[in-house]
Amino acid sequence: MTCLRPAPGVHTAADRDGAVLLDTVNDRLYGLNPTAAALWAHLVGGGNTVLEDLAIRWGTEPERLRADALALAGTLEAERLWTGGYVEMHPEELTQWLVPPRGVDAATVDARGNTWWVSSMRGGDAKAAVKVLSRGVEAASLLEPEESAADLHLYLYAADTDGLCMLGLGDRGWAPGHATASGAAAVTGDGRLATAGDPAPARTLRHHVDRWRAAGRPGADHLTPVLEETRDGWLVRTRITREG
Known part of the structure; x- marks a missing residue:
């Protein structure tokens, strides 16, 4: 969740x-x-x-x-009692919200019924990454109280961060991060760093956090929508228009 x-x-x-x-x-x-x-x-x-x-x-x-x-x-x-999120638009009718309807490279369900998955993993062994994730993750402090995980997530998406993928973290929900066949790491919605296995993905995420801070911690008000033509039509993407 x-x-x-x-x-x-x-x-x-x-x-x-x-x-x-x-x-x-x-x-x-x-x-x-x-x-x-x-x-x-x-x-x-x-x-x-x-x-x-x-x-x-x-x-x-x-x-x-x-x-x-x-x-x-x-x-x-x-009711606006907590900050909003987003959901990908697609033609499929959703019957659940725990796993994306498309684009998942590998997934598994543990004994408690929690789903672990990897999406948009460019290269590498997604099944091995999911196996590492499903053994459980540890969470540690990452962001300062005044820093916004939502702003960091938007920055990671808009900066077209190399190797960025989405990770399903069991009952912790899902979050952007990095994964290899031997380890994974993600920045959760509460600004913590969830890690499993090899620490290399966590080091990569910390590097991106340092870049975000150096840029002034840009968020939604620093982004602009951009239309990108593809073979099948058009995509709406975001780009960072100015630093924080």
């Missing part, structure tokens, strides 16, 4: 009866019942609250809880 960051000005107060989200920017209160409060904690915690444990506690199926968590995520994003 993707780790989501509350929007600026949104604060949480929780007790055994549920939780209240205080939106100080728009002067609103949003109440969550105990179930929704537990799912909120799961989403914000990046999967640290294991859905399987909640399913056992509540006597329901993990997949049902995943669907409920995704529905809650969509509702709260519509």
Whole structure:
């Protein structure tokens, strides 16, 4: 499940009866019942609250809880209670949000039902990379509190970063990163560095973070859409128009 960051000005107060989200920017209160409060904690915690444990506690199926968590995520994003994301446009009808409908080089499902995958891996052994990922990842601090993971992600996409791929990280959701047959690393939505296996991909990502900082940490307001003609039509891409 993707780790989501509350929007600026949104604060949480929780007790055994549920939780209240205080939106100080728009002067609103949003109440969550105990179930929704537990799912909120799961989403914000990046999967640290294991859905399987909640399913056992509540006597329901993990997949049902995943669907409920995704529905809650969509509702709260519509209410602007956390920062928005994006989804790729395509003609396929989606029945789940955990794995892209196209472009996945390799994928596997672990014993807990979590999906691990690699997409857009240019060269290398994607199946081996997924095998390394599925053994589990470790997360460490990467960005400073004032730095935005969303801005870094946009920079990585727009800069056409060499070797950039997308990694499905089990119940941590998915994130951009680098992968080889022996290791992988990604920058998660909460600004942490998730790593597995060989440390070389992590060193590569840290290098890109240093470049982003040196450029002034550009984000969405430093990008411009660009039309790129392809053999099958047109693509809309982003380019960095100015430094931060």
